[in-house]
Each structure stands twice: as C-alpha cells, then as structure tokens.
Amino acid sequence: MKIKKVCVLGAGTLGTRVALQAALSGYEVSLYDINLKSLKSAKEVMETIVTKLAKASGLESESGLMAIEKITFTKDPKVAVHEADIINESVLEEVSVKTEVWKLFGEIAPEKTIFTTNTSYLLPSMFAEVSGRPSRFCALHFHDVFTAKVVDIMPHPGTDPALIPLLMDFGRSLEQVPVLVKKENNGYIFNTMLMSFIGAAGKLLVNDIASIEDIDKSWMVNFNMPKGPFGILDTIGLETAWHVTKNQPDKASQAFAALLKTYVDAGKLGEKSGEGFYKYPKPKYKNPDFLV
Amino acid sequence: MKIKKVCVLGAGTLGTRVALQAALSGYEVSLYDINLKSLKSAKEVMETIVTKLAKASGLESESGLMAIEKITFTKDPKVAVHEADIINESVLEEVSVKTEVWKLFGEIAPEKTIFTTNTSYLLPSMFAEVSGRPSRFCALHFHDVFTAKVVDIMPHPGTDPALIPLLMDFGRSLEQVPVLVKKENNGYIFNTMLMSFIGAAGKLLVNDIASIEDIDKSWMVNFNMPKGPFGILDTIGLETAWHVTKNQPDKASQAFAALLKTYVDAGKLGEKSGEGFYKYPKPKYKNPDFLV
Incomplete structure (x- = not known):
C-alpha cells in the first residue's frame, strides 16, 4: 500500500511537528485535537518553525507556509480520519486518555488505516486491543522531528511483521532515521x-x-x-x-x-x-x- | 609552593601525553619507564602529536619539537625524580606494580614532592600509605590530554585539603578543565x-x-x-x-x-x-x- 493521507491525533509539541513534517514531505495531512485553541497555536508554531528552517537553509519560507495552509486542522474526528492511510497518535501521556481516543478512532477509521502511537513511556500493547485492529497497531515514536531526526518503530507481540518495512520507509520519507525496537521496551532505545x-x-x-x-x-x-x-x-x-x-x-x-x-x-x-x-x-x- | 619540575612515571599512552603537555606548558619534565624501548617510542609518539597539533593550528612545530628535546627520558628512578615538585604516575593498572613503584619513589623522592596517581579504576587510598606520605598523595586523572581535556582531582580521606586548589591550578596550567571528585569513586565522574x-x-x-x-x-x-x-x-x-x-x-x-x-x-x-x-x-x- 501507498501512504497518501496522514492523520495526526493531538496538537501538542510532538503532534504539531509530525503533522508539519508530513505536510512538508508532501503528504495530505489532518491534525486533530479536542481543543480549538491548541489547533490554532499549533498552526502558529508550524509557521515559526518553517520560518526558522527557511532562515537556517537560506531558502524562501513560501513553499513551507503553503504546505501548512493545506493541512486540515479539525476537532471533528470523522473529518480528521477521512480516507487516512495512517494515524499517528500524540495525545496526552495518560492511559485513560489514549484508551478513549483509540476506542473512538478504532470505530470510525477506514478499514485501510494503519494505527501508530507516538507514546513516550507507555507501550503499544496497552492500546492495540482496544483499537480493534491489533495486528495493524505499532508504536512510531518521534524524538523532536526537526533536530533529533530519529524515529523508533516498536511493534507489540501481535503486530503484523509486514508493517515494519512499511513504517521504516514512511519514517525515511519524513526525513527521519528509522530504528527498530524489536521487542516492547519502556523508553525505546535512546x-x-x-x-x-x-x-x-x-x-x-x-x-x-x-x-x-x-x-x-x-x-x-x-x-x-x-x-x-x-x-x-x-x-x-x-x-x-x-x-x-x-x-x-x-x-x-x-x-x-x-x-x-x-x-x-x-x-x-x-x-x-x-x-x-x-x-x-x-x-x-x-x-x-x-x-x- | 610553585611547581617547576614534573616527573611522569610510565611511558604508556597517557604518561607520554601528560609528559608532553607538561613540557609544552613550560615545565621541566622527566619521563621514567623501566623499559628503554617504551621511552624511545614515547618520544616518537610525542613528535607525531606535536606535528599533528601544529598542522591543525597552522603553526610551526619547531617550538613543540624543542620542548620534547628538553624532556629527560630515563630508566633511572633517581635521575627521574631529582628535584621533582610533583610526580604523576601512569604505570601499569595493576595493584602490585603500582605498589612497588610507589614504595620505591616514596623512598627516593625529595621531601617537597607531591605524589599523584593517574590510575583509571583503582583508588588513591590503595597506595597512599605505601608511598610514605599519605597526606600529600592524591589522584590526578587525565582522560586524553589533547582531545578530552579534563582532569579529575580525587583525594582519598587522608589527603591534605590544601593540595586540592594547587592541583586544580596545575591542571589548568596543562590546559585541562579540572573537576573535583570529592570522595573516592571508582571511575571518577565521567x-x-x-x-x-x-x-x-x-x-x-x-x-x-x-x-x-x-x-x-x-x-x-x-x-x-x-x-x-x-x-x-x-x-x-x-x-x-x-x-x-x-x-x-x-x-x-x-x-x-x-x-x-x-x-x-x-x-x-x-x-x-x-x-x-x-x-x-x-x-x-x-x-x-x-x-x-
């Protein structure tokens, strides 16, 4: 399968950056949050990052700003996940919140959608079942996206192994160095x-x-x-x-x-x-x- | 007291570098080893380092090479320690070898000489007594001298506290960043x-x-x-x-x-x-x- 549309859940520090990099890498992107204010501030943060990146590279910021304009910022779960090929979830680092979010998106996501969590210290196996598609559930963990360009791919015991190379390629397409965490491990590698x-x-x-x-x-x-x-x-x-x-x-x-x-x-x-x-x-x- | 003459024991990797830096910093230096071959190879290593440093800085290597010529390379303990203000010991990392060396130099060193060991994983308290002057015995531990420019100053419980600032200054004069290890600790800080x-x-x-x-x-x-x-x-x-x-x-x-x-x-x-x-x-x- 080819990933075209990326849906990012949670407009915090990391979600904002993942959504921005996905847009810059040419994906169709939606950024979901329950809070409209967070979505607004996410857009401002993106503009600041793009301006800084442009300054540092000596290039124009125009194409970056245009990429931001194409992102769908929404608090409507159905709009966010519409035709999404992959979800990367960066919501609050609390089991109850993540459980609720994965239950909801497990119900409304298209059948094709791959589920990934960007959790820092929790484990994918904690949410795989509740999402309804454990075999297509995996951790895809970013560090900073723009400075520390490494992404951890960490399956849980039930993840379909075919997902791994696909996520490695997806990580590379986002200009990250993908590393494989072969077994679940709190704190990944780094x-x-x-x-x-x-x-x-x-x-x-x-x-x-x-x-x-x-x-x-x-x-x-x-x-x-x-x-x-x-x-x-x-x-x-x-x-x-x-x-x-x-x-x-x-x-x-x-x-x-x-x-x-x-x-x-x-x-x-x-x-x-x-x-x-x-x-x-x-x-x-x-x-x-x-x-x- | 003012340190003028530095006596380095052991012409291995680290001893060679400490002796060279001391010479480059303007101290009178002797380098002692039981093995003449090691002394010869130490001199060659010094010349290589000085040439590389000169290349990297764009300066002439002449003054560095002259500093090496002034070093006394000797297998005679009495010649080595003659009028030495400080000894830095970098001999083999074995308790029996270090014990023997400190016993010998404890007997023949001038009364004024400060004793320091460059041990990597042993502790100064293991040799302080046998040296005959525990209160003037301390660890002074270099990392690489020319790339990792940090020196650990680690007293044992019987070290005279007045020695600490003196060794901090001596470390600085060798272009190192001195750090204090307040209590004996295997592996210092780093x-x-x-x-x-x-x-x-x-x-x-x-x-x-x-x-x-x-x-x-x-x-x-x-x-x-x-x-x-x-x-x-x-x-x-x-x-x-x-x-x-x-x-x-x-x-x-x-x-x-x-x-x-x-x-x-x-x-x-x-x-x-x-x-x-x-x-x-x-x-x-x-x-x-x-x-x-």
Missing part, C-alpha cells in the same frame, strides 16, 4: 540509555561525589557536547525526570527522585520555568568561562 | 556515566531489544555525535570493557560481559585489533549512508 547515564549523574550528586557543575563539565568536555546531564535534565523538564526516576526502586534513584521533588515543589521545573539546576535564559554552562 | 549508558546499551543488545547499528544510530542522531556506544566500546577496547563489565553483579551485565568475552576470545579487541563490533579502519558508522 531514552533507556539517556535515563541510565542521567541516573548515574544523579547518583554522583546525591552521594556527594561531585557538584552539578563538575559532573556537567566532565560530560561536556569528554563528549564535546553543549550540555551535561543536569543541563539536559533542565531541557527535559524536572517534573518528567522526577516521574521517571521515582519509579526506579534502587536507593540512589529514590534519593535522586527526592532531590528532584524539592526542585519541582519549588516551581523549578527547568528551562521552561526559568530555573532548574541552572537559571535561564542564560544558564552558566553556556558561558564561555564555564569550561576552565 | 567513566561512571560512560559505563552506565554503555551498560544500558549492552542490556538492550543482549535482551535482543535492538541491533548494534540501531542502538548506535539512536545515540548518534539524538546527540549529534560521531559514534554510538558500540563504536565507543571499540575505541575503549573490548578487553577493558569486559574487565569492567564482568565485575558488575546484575544479570544483564553478566550476559553482556559474556558477549564481550566471545569478541575478546576471537581476537576482536576493537579499533586497535582491526575489528570489534565494527571493522576498521573504515567502520560502517563513519559511512555517510549509515544514518538513513
């Missing part, structure tokens, strides 16, 4: 590694082995990276990090989760709130004098 | 984080969650890095990685250690042997087509 070294950094901090700055410096200098683990945590958001960390049973993770909680309780959520481990918009680690 | 995400990558592999290539791609794309965990392992050397991994008691580490052992037994030690997880000198991950 987040598993990310949370592991961030956990190690947290352990170094709570065990008073080294300071936030020195831990970040070690990472930045050795890997020639613009941020260390605590700078990265500020970008991820400390509330998300707290949620992930508190579910790990070992003593050091629990101690680190408790520390993260003190930041969250103080309203220090990271970059988006203006302060986390560092203060924004000018965090210390961006200072040229940081690495001395 | 290696703790490194081995943790590499362990996570190993777990993904042995649990058949994803392939070597897909795990590396996820890391490379998300962090915009030239290598993923398995490419990094090939650089570290699979024998070293096996040694570190087999000492971790959990099931996944043991399974990964067993996998590493099959590579080691087959002579696939990584980059240096021409093959590890990838084949060298042209590993797949350097191919521009790798990330599609």
Whole structure:
C-alpha cells in the first residue's frame, strides 16, 4: 500500500511537528485535537518553525507556509480520519486518555488505516486491543522531528511483521532515521540509555561525589557536547525526570527522585520555568568561562 | 609552593601525553619507564602529536619539537625524580606494580614532592600509605590530554585539603578543565556515566531489544555525535570493557560481559585489533549512508 493521507491525533509539541513534517514531505495531512485553541497555536508554531528552517537553509519560507495552509486542522474526528492511510497518535501521556481516543478512532477509521502511537513511556500493547485492529497497531515514536531526526518503530507481540518495512520507509520519507525496537521496551532505545547515564549523574550528586557543575563539565568536555546531564535534565523538564526516576526502586534513584521533588515543589521545573539546576535564559554552562 | 619540575612515571599512552603537555606548558619534565624501548617510542609518539597539533593550528612545530628535546627520558628512578615538585604516575593498572613503584619513589623522592596517581579504576587510598606520605598523595586523572581535556582531582580521606586548589591550578596550567571528585569513586565522574549508558546499551543488545547499528544510530542522531556506544566500546577496547563489565553483579551485565568475552576470545579487541563490533579502519558508522 501507498501512504497518501496522514492523520495526526493531538496538537501538542510532538503532534504539531509530525503533522508539519508530513505536510512538508508532501503528504495530505489532518491534525486533530479536542481543543480549538491548541489547533490554532499549533498552526502558529508550524509557521515559526518553517520560518526558522527557511532562515537556517537560506531558502524562501513560501513553499513551507503553503504546505501548512493545506493541512486540515479539525476537532471533528470523522473529518480528521477521512480516507487516512495512517494515524499517528500524540495525545496526552495518560492511559485513560489514549484508551478513549483509540476506542473512538478504532470505530470510525477506514478499514485501510494503519494505527501508530507516538507514546513516550507507555507501550503499544496497552492500546492495540482496544483499537480493534491489533495486528495493524505499532508504536512510531518521534524524538523532536526537526533536530533529533530519529524515529523508533516498536511493534507489540501481535503486530503484523509486514508493517515494519512499511513504517521504516514512511519514517525515511519524513526525513527521519528509522530504528527498530524489536521487542516492547519502556523508553525505546535512546531514552533507556539517556535515563541510565542521567541516573548515574544523579547518583554522583546525591552521594556527594561531585557538584552539578563538575559532573556537567566532565560530560561536556569528554563528549564535546553543549550540555551535561543536569543541563539536559533542565531541557527535559524536572517534573518528567522526577516521574521517571521515582519509579526506579534502587536507593540512589529514590534519593535522586527526592532531590528532584524539592526542585519541582519549588516551581523549578527547568528551562521552561526559568530555573532548574541552572537559571535561564542564560544558564552558566553556556558561558564561555564555564569550561576552565 | 610553585611547581617547576614534573616527573611522569610510565611511558604508556597517557604518561607520554601528560609528559608532553607538561613540557609544552613550560615545565621541566622527566619521563621514567623501566623499559628503554617504551621511552624511545614515547618520544616518537610525542613528535607525531606535536606535528599533528601544529598542522591543525597552522603553526610551526619547531617550538613543540624543542620542548620534547628538553624532556629527560630515563630508566633511572633517581635521575627521574631529582628535584621533582610533583610526580604523576601512569604505570601499569595493576595493584602490585603500582605498589612497588610507589614504595620505591616514596623512598627516593625529595621531601617537597607531591605524589599523584593517574590510575583509571583503582583508588588513591590503595597506595597512599605505601608511598610514605599519605597526606600529600592524591589522584590526578587525565582522560586524553589533547582531545578530552579534563582532569579529575580525587583525594582519598587522608589527603591534605590544601593540595586540592594547587592541583586544580596545575591542571589548568596543562590546559585541562579540572573537576573535583570529592570522595573516592571508582571511575571518577565521567567513566561512571560512560559505563552506565554503555551498560544500558549492552542490556538492550543482549535482551535482543535492538541491533548494534540501531542502538548506535539512536545515540548518534539524538546527540549529534560521531559514534554510538558500540563504536565507543571499540575505541575503549573490548578487553577493558569486559574487565569492567564482568565485575558488575546484575544479570544483564553478566550476559553482556559474556558477549564481550566471545569478541575478546576471537581476537576482536576493537579499533586497535582491526575489528570489534565494527571493522576498521573504515567502520560502517563513519559511512555517510549509515544514518538513513
């Protein structure tokens, strides 16, 4: 089968980006959300991204803006899914919400539609049955779409294997590097590694082995990276990090989760709130004098 | 006190580089090894590094080559340590060897000499007593000196705190970013984080969650890095990685250690042997087509 129409569910950060990239890649696209305001703001975000991308590449933004105009922004599920070849779902990361959405779209989607979820930490098997077509249900997980261009393809045990190469190609058509997660795994590939070294950094901090700055410096200098683990945590958001960390049973993770909680309780959520481990918009680690 | 003369023990990869950087930074330098061949090859390596650095910076290599000529290469411990203000020890990573070396130099070094060890995975407290001057004994651990310019300063419980700022300044004078490891910790700061995400990558592999290539791609794309965990392992050397991994008691580490052992037994030690997880000198991950 050939994918022509892409239906994206949920106009949050990631849904907006997936819908935009699909439109830029030439697909017919609909973006669904229950909230009209979210749809409006999604369109504005898309225009900002297209303008930035054009600036960075030195090209005109016109064709990108035209692609946005062709997207159907709708709160009507039937309009959204009309003739869709594939759905990519990016709604709220809550089991009850995703269950409801997949129940609804499982009933109204055309028979041909492939179902994919963009869940970050949940698993496709949790929604495959309720969608009514478990064999055509798979996780298709984007990271950032425009900067971190990798997409995880993660089947659940009941996914039809024929779906995999098709989703790999679809990922490539969206300018992503597709990677296969052969078995269901919380955190796919990258987040598993990310949370592991961030956990190690947290352990170094709570065990008073080294300071936030020195831990970040070690990472930045050795890997020639613009941020260390605590700078990265500020970008991820400390509330998300707290949620992930508190579910790990070992003593050091629990101690680190408790520390993260003190930041969250103080309203220090990271970059988006203006302060986390560092203060924004000018965090210390961006200072040229940081690495001395 | 002011450091003027630096004595480096052990003309291996790291000792050679520390001695060279100390000479380039204007210190009087001696490089000691029991093996004359190692000393000869150390000098050649230094000349290669200086030539490369000069090429990269567009400067003449002459002053660098002159600095090398001023270094005392010797297998005579007394000549090496004569008037030394500081020793940095980079001999074989074996307790018995380091113990013997510190016993010897503890006896013959001038009273003023500060003792530092560049050990990778052992701890300064293991040699502080035998050196005869535990309060002036500290770990001063370099990573690569010329590319990864970070130096760990890690005291043991008996180290005189006054030594810390002095070693921080000494590290800076060698163009390194000094970081303080407040308490003894195997693997300092960076290696703790490194081995943790590499362990996570190993777990993904042995649990058949994803392939070597897909795990590396996820890391490379998300962090915009030239290598993923398995490419990094090939650089570290699979024998070293096996040694570190087999000492971790959990099931996944043991399974990964067993996998590493099959590579080691087959002579696939990584980059240096021409093959590890990838084949060298042209590993797949350097191919521009790798990330599609």
